[in-house]
Amino acid sequence: MLVFIFRRLLVAFSVAITVSIVSFMLLxxxxxxxxxxxxxxxxxxxxEQIRIDFGLDKPVVFQxxxxxWSALQGDFGRSYYFQDSVMSLITERMPVTLTLGAxxxxxxxxxxxxxxxxxxxxxDTWVDRLALTIACVGQAMPSFWFALTLIVIFxxxxxxxxxxxxxxxxxxxxxxxxxxxxxxxxxMRLTRTxxxxxxxxxxxxxxxxxxxxETSVIFKHAxxxxxxxxxxxxxxxxxxMLGGSIVIESVFSLKGLGQLAWxxxxxxxxxxxxxxxxxxxxxxxxxxxxxxxxxxxxxxRLRVR
Amino acid sequence: xxxxxxxxxxATSGLPVVPEWRRIMNRVVGHRGLLLGSSILGVIVxxxxxxxxxxxxxxxxxxxxxxxxxxxxHDKGTWxxxxxxxxxxxxxxxxxxxxxxxxxxxxxxxxxxxxxxGTTLGVLAGYFGGRVDAxxxxxxxxxxxxxxxxxxxxxxxxxxxxSVETVVVLLGLLLWDRFAVVARSTTQQLREAEFIASAKxxxxxxxxxxxxxxxxxxxxxxxxxxxxxxxxxxxLEATLSFLGLGVQAPMPSWGxxxxxGKSYMFFKPWVIAIPGITLMLLVLAINLVGDGLRxxxxxxxxx
Amino acid sequence: xxxxxxxxxxxVSLPTANGVLRAVRGIDLHVDKGEMxxxxxxxxxxxxxxxxxxxxxxxxxxxxxxxxxxxxGLDLLSLPKKERNKIRGMRMSMIxxxxxxxxxxxxxxxxxxxxxxxxxxxxSSAEAKERAVYLLTRAGVPMPEKRLDQYPHQLSGGLRQRVxxxxxxxxxxxxxxxxxxxxxxxxxxxxxILRLIRELQQEFGTAVIFITHDLGVVARIADxxxxxxxxxxxxxxxxxxxxxxxxxxYTRGLLNCIPIPGKTAPGSHxxxxxxxxxxxxxxxxxxxxxxxxxxxxxxxxxxxxxxxLEPNSTSLHQVRCPxxxxxxxxxx
Numbered sequence: 001m002l003v004f005i006f007r008r009l010l011v012a013f014s015v016a017i018t019v020s021i022v023s024f025m026l027l028x029x030x031x032x033x034x035x036x037x038x039x040x041x042x043x044x045x046x047x048e049q050i051r052i053d054f055g056l057d058k059p060v061v062f063q064x065x066x067x068x069w070s071a072l073q074g075d076f077g078r079s080y081y082f083q084d085s086v087m088s089l090i091t092e093r094m095p096v097t098l099t100l101g102a103x104x105x106x107x108x109x110x111x112x113x114x115x116x117x118x119x120x121x122x123x124d125t126w127v128d129r130l131a132l133t134i135a136c137v138g139q140a141m142p143s144f145w146f147a148l149t150l151i152v153i154f155x156x157x158x159x160x161x162x163x164x165x166x167x168x169x170x171x172x173x174x175x176x177x178x179x180x181x182x183x184x185x186x187x188m189r190l191t192r193t194x195x196x197x198x199x200x201x202x203x204x205x206x207x208x209x210x211x212x213x214e215t216s217v218i219f220k221h222a223x224x225x226x227x228x229x230x231x232x233x234x235x236x237x238x239x240x241m242l243g244g245s246i247v248i249e250s251v252f253s254l255k256g257l258g259q260l261a262w263x264x265x266x267x268x269x270x271x272x273x274x275x276x277x278x279x280x281x282x283x284x285x286x287x288x289x290x291x292x293x294x295x296x297x298x299x300x301r302l303r304v305r
Numbered sequence: 306x307x308x309x310x311x312x313x314x315x316a317t318s319g320l321p322v323v324p325e326w327r328r329i330m331n332r333v334v335g336h337r338g339l340l341l342g343s344s345i346l347g348v349i350v351x352x353x354x355x356x357x358x359x360x361x362x363x364x365x366x367x368x369x370x371x372x373x374x375x376x377x378x379h380d381k382g383t384w385x386x387x388x389x390x391x392x393x394x395x396x397x398x399x400x401x402x403x404x405x406x407x408x409x410x411x412x413x414x415x416x417x418x419x420x421x422x423g424t425t426l427g428v429l430a431g432y433f434g435g436r437v438d439a440x441x442x443x444x445x446x447x448x449x450x451x452x453x454x455x456x457x458x459x460x461x462x463x464x465x466x467x468s469v470e471t472v473v474v475l476l477g478l479l480l481w482d483r484f485a486v487v488a489r490s491t492t493q494q495l496r497e498a499e500f501i502a503s504a505k506x507x508x509x510x511x512x513x514x515x516x517x518x519x520x521x522x523x524x525x526x527x528x529x530x531x532x533x534x535x536x537x538x539x540x541l542e543a544t545l546s547f548l549g550l551g552v553q554a555p556m557p558s559w560g561x562x563x564x565x566g567k568s569y570m571f572f573k574p575w576v577i578a579i580p581g582i583t584l585m586l587l588v589l590a591i592n593l594v595g596d597g598l599r600x601x602x603x604x605x606x607x608x
Numbered sequence: 609x610x611x612x613x614x615x616x617x618x619x620v621s622l623p624t625a626n627g628v629l630r631a632v633r634g635i636d637l638h639v640d641k642g643e644m645x646x647x648x649x650x651x652x653x654x655x656x657x658x659x660x661x662x663x664x665x666x667x668x669x670x671x672x673x674x675x676x677x678x679x680x681g682l683d684l685l686s687l688p689k690k691e692r693n694k695i696r697g698m699r700m701s702m703i704x705x706x707x708x709x710x711x712x713x714x715x716x717x718x719x720x721x722x723x724x725x726x727x728x729x730x731x732s733s734a735e736a737k738e739r740a741v742y743l744l745t746r747a748g749v750p751m752p753e754k755r756l757d758q759y760p761h762q763l764s765g766g767l768r769q770r771v772x773x774x775x776x777x778x779x780x781x782x783x784x785x786x787x788x789x790x791x792x793x794x795x796x797x798x799x800x801i802l803r804l805i806r807e808l809q810q811e812f813g814t815a816v817i818f819i820t821h822d823l824g825v826v827a828r829i830a831d832x833x834x835x836x837x838x839x840x841x842x843x844x845x846x847x848x849x850x851x852x853x854x855x856x857x858y859t860r861g862l863l864n865c866i867p868i869p870g871k872t873a874p875g876s877h878x879x880x881x882x883x884x885x886x887x888x889x890x891x892x893x894x895x896x897x898x899x900x901x902x903x904x905x906x907x908x909x910x911x912x913x914x915x916x917l918e919p920n921s922t923s924l925h926q927v928r929c930p931x932x933x934x935x936x937x938x939x940x
Contacts, residue, residue: 002315011446014388015446015447015450018443018447019447019450019451022447022451026456026459026460027459027460027463033463036463041336042544085569093324099460100375110552136338136589136592136593136596137589139589139592139593140536140585140586140588140589141581141588142540142544142560142563142584142585142588143544143584144543144544144547144548144560145543145563145577145581145584145585148563148570148577148581149577149578151570152570152571152574152577156571181449212445233306240452242452243452243453243454243455244454244510244547246454246455246458247454247544247547247548250548254494255385261455261458262458263457263546265455265459265550266462266549267597268462268463270459271339273455273459276455277452277455277456280452280455281450281452284449284450284452285450287475288450
């Protein structure tokens with residue numbers, strides 16, 4: 001088990017390094033950063049001055065190592081626009097996004113797993129069809145549009161919840177629904193297919209042959225096995241949600257990491273962009289690692305290895 | 306087996322002999338999702354193709370005196386503008402029709418580019434295995450760790466914001482992961498198959514084996530991925546355009562239409578409802594087709 | 609009455625995409641207390657369907673009917689679900705074909721062994737464990753105490769099947785249905801498991817319905833045999849009677865398929881039954897075996913034979929073939 005975790009950690013770490021290289025390169029090759037920072041009205045001299053000030057005149061490889069070296073020490077440089085250290089901006093914004101992500105995932109899980117279980121038990125009945133239809137429609141709905149629709153219905157027309165901001169817990173309800181719905185269809189479908197597969201398995205027949213109650217068969221014997229892949233998916237979906245929070249946060253003006261990234265992108269504040277991309281990627285890597293470990297803990301066949 | 310038992314079996318099984326194409330047709334028609342999805346998709350594609358001829362107005366023609374006319378089912382709606390007009394007095398229906406062309410072409414082209422990249426990587430990894438596989442799997446893992454939307458937005462912004470071409474290339478470069486994963490696993494399954502082995506025995510070149518023998522056999526799985534990625538690309542295009550870094554005004558991208566209608570949505574919700582529902586219908590239709598095709602590919606299908 | 613199970617005209621049908629599959633087409637069987645009844649037949653003859661119907665484990669869409677389905681005085685078909693659950697597991701239990709997949713991978717063996725007895729008999733966890741250890745020992749599982757905390761994947765197939773046997777005995781059932789319990793195992797282990805089932809059956813006095821496709825297995829353990837073909841019982845007799853005096857052409861065909869050590873010369877031609885089992889979708893006209901039978905006449909595919917008592921035998925010997933009966937009578 002320890003060897004397993006250690007090996008996965010090693011892979012995770014090298015993937016993180018690669019991601020940092022890739023994101024660094026992508027941004028550097030997408031355009032001339034000095035020109036972008038200086039803005040459209042600047043003279044050639046101003047652009048050159050910026051190039052020197054920000055060290056953009058050095059070879060890209062040197063720039064990268066400079067950046068990584070500082071990043072490893074927790075220093076992502078200074079934001080051009082916010083005139084603050086990137087690290088303090090991120091630590092300030094992180095809690096909002098993490099709260100949003102956690103609540104969204106909780107919401108998605110609470111809806112998706114029971115719905116998937118019911119759909120599987122009532123396979124091919126109207127309940128199943130309804131659940132599948134909801135999943136299909138949900139998967140097709142653009143999240144920004146769903147977010148706007150929620151605002152129109154619940155904030156504007158019904159006045160139940162605030163439309164934007166992040167001061168109270170009520171401010172998180174609509175964003176969490178908007179973000180959480182994104183993961184729901186996939187998790188529901190996986191729960192459903194997992195349950196269907198498990199319910200048709202030999203050991204469920206054994207459990208039934210022992211005269212156990214239907215509740216025990218479904219919740220003790222089936223769900224435990226069906227839910228294992230869903231846990232892994234949930235972790236991965238949380239990673240996606242952190243990435244997708246950029247849309248939701250900008251629609252609901254939540255002052256989180258996504259909003260920060262969005263402000264930074266629209267102002268070519270590239271140290272911030274780079275740092276946020278890396279941090280979200282690292283989150284994703286850690287979450288997939290966590291998913292593997294969780295899987296191993298839930299599935300005794302993996303645990304012993 | 307003797308001839309008599311053969312005939313007896315056919316008689317006792319009581320199954321009428323149905324030609325293959327009829328069985329396939331029956332399955333397609335019998336699969337409600339596939340039927341619904343392909344019908345909706347078909348209608349949208351036809352409307353998009355015919356847009357220049359059937360659009361009631363020029364999608365770019367502004368008319369200040371006709372701003373924000375509500376759709377026809379509304380009290381103040383008119384038949385002249387069935388879906389109403391936007392803040393610049395442009396006909397919503399015409400813009401939707403032209404917008405379908407943008408969504409469909411971006412979806413299709415981005416999926417083709419990512420399909421090319423992903424399939425190449427996946428087939429190579431699956432066929433050669435070993436070190437090649439390790440390297441490509443690592444590339445796939447890295448790609449998965451990159452937040453697509455964030456990277457796409459950052460790159461779009463640096464490139465100087467979008468034309469249809471930029472969006473296509475950006476999405477094509479970012480969405481190949483699922484192609485690679487599926488191509489890799491299906492290739493692995495087929496690598497040891499007899500027809501591959503016999504091609505090797507007769508001395509066929511590796512590229513011949515990969516392109517002429519292997520590819521046709523994994524194509525059906527790839528087409529399913531293609532539909533899903535097309536839907537994905539369409540949604541991402543809409544998101545990018547909504548955030549102002551995708552297709553630029555005055556192009557009638559659906560995402561852009563929602564973005565432009567955002568400030569009016571409190572009192573005139575239809576300005577975001579109409580393009581949003583259209584977008585959802587298109588993506589839903591493509592997903593249904595994809596799911597249906599996957600069910601068709603499955604050995605037993607669905608009954 | 610010494611009977612634990614009495615079945616009259618049991619029918620099972622399943623709707624499929626191609627029509628209604630009539631898997632079991634009117635079976636008459638009975639099992640005495642403490643008896644080992646073997647049901648023999650090819651795959652797809654309905655023997656597994658019969659056992660699933662007895663256990664009440666068929667999917668909901670399956671339709672089960674019977675004139676009599678009596679388990680120790682209880683009508684299984686009309687029993688409410690709760691009572692049925694109680695009988696299944698407590699008074700009837702089952703051993704399955706696939707030991708590798710029949711145990712839940714997520715729970716310890718102790719948990720899976722004990723849950724039924726704790727539920728049905730309300731015994732404490734300690735008592736249940738004690739019984740589990742005792743039965744594991746009896747089933748020949750080494751280090752039984754340690755096994756309780758192990759997971760199925762840590763055991764070999766043979767050991768898992770021993771665990772399944774112990775599990776089936778946990779509640780001291782009156783009837784155990786063993787559905788091809790040795791088929792998935794290695795040949796050497798097959799023999800051990802077979803002997804174990806026979807030993808435990810005699811020791812605990814449990815009635816066993818042993819389902820198999822292998823007449824060689826039957827010879828070693830059965831008290832009585834029922835041969836099934838195309839959803840029907842075609843011949844039933846005591847094991848001894850069946851082997852010494854097989855009546856139905858199908859039974860004879862099956863027996864000819866088995867090489868007998870010492871009798872069958874090495875390299876000699878082994879008999880096989882020509883043709884394939886008819887499809888069980890829809891009605892069958894006439895004798896189901898007629899198309900593969902070497903003594904069949906044109907009448908066989910017209911009239912459906914019934915299961916008749918063989919008048920010349922001393923024990924209860926029933927055959928579903930008028931020709932064999934008459935030819936034998938004529939021969940006398």
